[in-house]
Amino acid sequence: MxxxxxxxxxxxxxxxxxxxxxxxxxxxxxxxxxxxxxxxxxxxxxxxxxxxxxxxxxxxxxxxxxxxxxxxxxxxxxxxxxxxxxxxxxxxxxxxxxxxxxxxxxxxxxxxxxxxxxxxxxxxxxxxxxxxxxxxxxxxxxxxxxxxxxxxxxxxxxxxxxxxxxxxxxxxxxxxxxxxxxxxxxxxxxxxxxxxxxxxxxxxxxxxxxxxxxxxxxxxxxxxxxxxxxxxxxxxxxxxxxxxxxxxxxxxxxxxxxxxxxxxxxxxxxxxxxxxxxxxxxxxxxxxxxxxxxxxxxxxxxxxxxxxxxxxxxxxxxxxxxxxxxxxxxxxxxxxxxxxxxxxxxxxxxxxxxxxxxxxxxxxxxxxxxxxxxxxxxxxxxxxxxxxxSAPFDLLETLALVDGQFRHRAEHLARLQGAAAHFNLSFDAAAVQASLQALADSHPTGAWRVRLLLDGRGQPRAEAFALQPTPEPVRLQLARRPLAEAHGEFVRYKTTRRAHYAALAPATPGVFDTLLRNEAGEITETTFGSIAMLLDGRWVTPPLACGLLPGVGRAVALREGRLTEAVVRVHDVPRVQAWAFVNSLRGWLAAELVP
CATH class of the missing domain: 3.60.120.10 (Anthranilate synthase)
Known part of the structure; x- marks a missing residue:
């Protein structure tokens, strides 16, 4: 019927x-x-x-x-x-x-x-x-x-x-x-x-x-x-x-x-x-x-x-x-x-x-x-x-798999479960764990970038791609305009709906990522990582209230005391003494801001 x-x-x-x-x-x-x-x-x-x-x-x-x-x-x-x-x-x-x-x-x-x-x-x-x-x-x-x-x-x-x-x-x-x-x-x-x-x-x-x-x-x-x-x-x-x-x-x-x-x-x-x-x-x-x-x-x-x-x-x-x-x-x-x-x-x-x-x-x-x-x-x-x-999307976590071991696995799964609850999707922890374990068993050596996805029915799947070393320092470029939806749910939660990030992705050859800002002129993150700034002798990162993804690598650095939270505005950029790109996949990468 x-x-x-x-x-x-x-x-x-x-x-x-x-x-x-x-x-x-x-x-x-x-x-x-x-x-x-x-x-x-x-x-x-x-x-x-x-x-x-x-x-x-x-x-x-x-x-x-x-x-x-x-x-x-x-x-x-x-x-x-x-x-x-x-x-x-x-x-x-x-x-x-x-x-x-x-x-x-x-x-x-x-x-x-x-x-x-x-x-x-x-x-x-x-x-x-x-x-x-x-x-x-x-x-x-x-x-x-x-x-x-x-x-x-x-x-x-x-x-x-x-x-x-x-x-x-x-x-x-x-x-x-x-x-x-x-x-x-x-x-x-x-x-x-x-x-x-x-x-x-x-x-x-x-x-x-x-x-x-x-x-x-x-x-x-x-x-x-x-x-x-x-x-x-x-x-x-x-x-x-x-x-x-x-x-x-x-x-x-x-x-x-x-x-x-x-x-x-x-x-x-x-x-x-x-x-x-x-x-x-x-x-x-x-x-x-x-x-x-x-x-x-x-x-x-x-x-x-x-x-x-x-x-x-x-x-x-x-x-x-x-x-x-x-x-x-x-x-x-x-x-x-x-x-x-x-x-x-x-x-x-x-x-x-x-x-x-x-x-x-x-x-x-x-x-x-x-x-x-x-x-x-x-x-x-x-x-x-x-x-x-108005358009299907999957929840997404990106993990590093190195010699059969996932980096920060528990933190990623906790963030995924929180996103599932927010979007009213079912979350079967055993099925998610089994999906990751099957991928780890088939990739016992080497470094891999793993995409863990949860679809609209709560079904998980995991994909692995070779992870190449990243030469440092990585080059960052300030976004031409603010990220309009900096406080939206597709920023606070990681999903495959990323058009707002893609619109600000770097177009200049040799630039690794784009440094983003919200409509109030506050620095937030990059299109696929967190940002760390050495300012007045201490390493800081923007608070979540500025409108950014709660990155796993960022959370680990905060927990270890390597970072503290502080609001940094665009007009503060000339005072920044050093930059770093941070995420769970690639770790802490020295960075430089280029015109």
Whole structure:
């Protein structure tokens, strides 16, 4: 069976219950709204089908908002406003994932240029100063051409997206003309209707507002989380939306039942820390699903506050429809209380495939305290999930094998295991050890450069190449421009995705490697090794916080006391008394910096 839908939702109650993880085959019926006047009727029909025992899987576009309130302004929709597939049963999750190499390679067009971005933020700040609104969620669509796009490759892309953004509220929908691949970490709402409509229901919303990047080290990572939790700007952004959700919920809630049991909770995602808050209420007896949507849709976290004015600003700032992005994706099913249970995500971190094109929206909430630099970087961090999934890659370790013995074997395997955990890949230590041992047994003498790879399914393989001595001193050349992704995960972890390094590889004959710097002008590393500098009478190397790979040779030199960490900037280069290239494969090599 080729599934037409997949749902992989966390338990919103945080009770430790298993994830809601099911596949769905050919639906027995489709419920579709193409005009605003049809949306409520579709939602009423969905609820009736679920009350009759069906599982209903579907989505609403952001542009469905005027169906609930004509004052909520949007662009014309580019597809059905509401779409639900009706299934008689939920099937087990498919056992075998498609091979990662079956996923299509996507080269994403860049977001709007920095000048356009800065102009939009200036417009928002001016309107905030005039009192037009408090916050606007400003977004843009990135696009990529899709080659192929058959069912197997689309499933493989969804699996890659889930590895890149695990957990949360993931959904795959094949809607015929388009396929939706959502790995959203954000819950829109989880609603239990009252039994038979005669008793109060209860609802949980969990808006996500407030973002910080993950750190390069455990210490920096913890510091980023602490700073996010304490940030007045991020707290203000979060509480604005919490207040909006409290007001929205009051429209369907029993009197005095709206409460906020958890505020400013930080959650670790692969590329960013996010701040969430819980808003709960008891819904009035007889409240239908259509009224839940009428009260809440679109989620305030993707509009701003106040909602009507913020959506007017979005309409003016953004050139076209958002589509499924920032709408809602979810499942409506029978619950064990005799009513229905509806669980929907907010479709951020979502890719839509249509007409040979992939689209992905990225955005952030803009308040008076927002700066263009910080918001631009936030967009870059949020985009990391789709870039990680857009081309297959292997994890990589490069080891020296000398006369049948691996140099720093334990350190390399520990780093590989850490990378596997970060990228959500399985790591079988015994299989990795066996792969290395088989290679050592077949190369008992001589010096060899060994490439140990771990693919997207966690399968290891090892390759050996003759290692020639390196004449010293090696010649280094300063990079012509900063390494743009110095703080990205494909710098902090060693993989076969190395285009960012290859773009700065030396082109001058006789130059061994390129000395890299970040956008702040801090020296970081070389394209395939660590750097050591004799400065003021001591050998130093840049700290990981500057944006560099935690090299094994570097770690050994630090542990032995041969190196200490220090920030060195480009303007400090003339003061450097001596240079060395350091890595586990070649050891410590004397170096010189050439023009």
């Amino acid at each position: 080729v599934p037409t839908a997949l749902i992989d939702f966390a338990d919103p109650s945080d009770s430790g219950a298993p994830r809601l993880r099911h596949a769905f085959g050919t639906p027995r019926a489709l419920l579709v709204a193409r005009e605003p006047a049809q949306v409520r009727a579709v939602l009423d029909a969905v609820q009736a089908a679920a009350e009759g025992g069906a599982w209903c899987i579907g989505a609403l576009r952001y542009e469905a908002a005027p169906a609930f309130d004509a004052a909520l302004q949007t662009h014309p929709a580019d597809g059905p406003l509401a779409w639900f597939a009706i299934h008689d049963e939920a099937l087990p999750w498919p056992g075998a994932e498609p091979p990662p190499q079956d996923a299509p390679t996507l080269n994403w067009h860049t977001l709007p240029g920095r000048a356009q971005f800065d102009a939009a933020l200036a417009t928002i700040h001016q309107a905030i100063a005039l009192g037009d609104y408090y916050q606007v969620n400003y977004t843009a669509q990135t696009v990529a051409s899709l080659q192929g796009g058959g069912a197997q490759s689309v499933r493989a892309l969804f699996a890659a997206l889930q590895r890149a953004q695990p957990g949360g509220y993931a959904a795959y929908l094949d809607m015929g003309d388009e396929q939706v691949l959502s790995v959203s970490p954000e819950l829109f709402f989880d609603w239990h209707s009252g039994p038979g409509g005669g008793e109060a229901g209860h609802i949980l919303t969990r808006p996500m507002k407030g973002t910080a990047p993950r750190g390069a080290t455990p210490e920096q990572d913890a510091a980023h989380a602490t700073a996010l939790h304490a940030s007045p700007k991020e707290r203000a952004e979060n509480v604005m939306i919490v207040d909006l959700l409290r007001n929205d919920l009051s429209r369907i809630a029993e009197p005095f039942s709206v409460r906020v049991p958890r505020l400013f909770h930080t959650e670790a995602l692969p590329a960013v820390w996010q701040m969430t808050s819980d808003v709960r209420a008891r819904t009035r007896p007889g409240t239908p699903l259509s009224e839940v949507f009428a009260a809440l849709f679109p989620c305030g976290s993707v509009t701003g506050a106040p909602k009507v004015r913020a959506m007017q600003a979005i309409h003016a700032l953004e050139p076209g429809p958002r589509g499924i992005y920032c709408g809602a994706i979810g499942v409506v099913r029978p619950d064990d209380r005799g009513g229905v249970r509806a669980t929907f995500n907010v479709p951020i971190r979502t890719v839509v495939l249509r007409d040979g094109q992939a689209r992905c929206g990225i955005g952030s909430g803009i308040t008076s305290g927002a700066t263009a630099d910080a918001e631009w970087n936030e967009w870059r961090h949020k985009r990391a999930f789709v870039e990680r999934a």
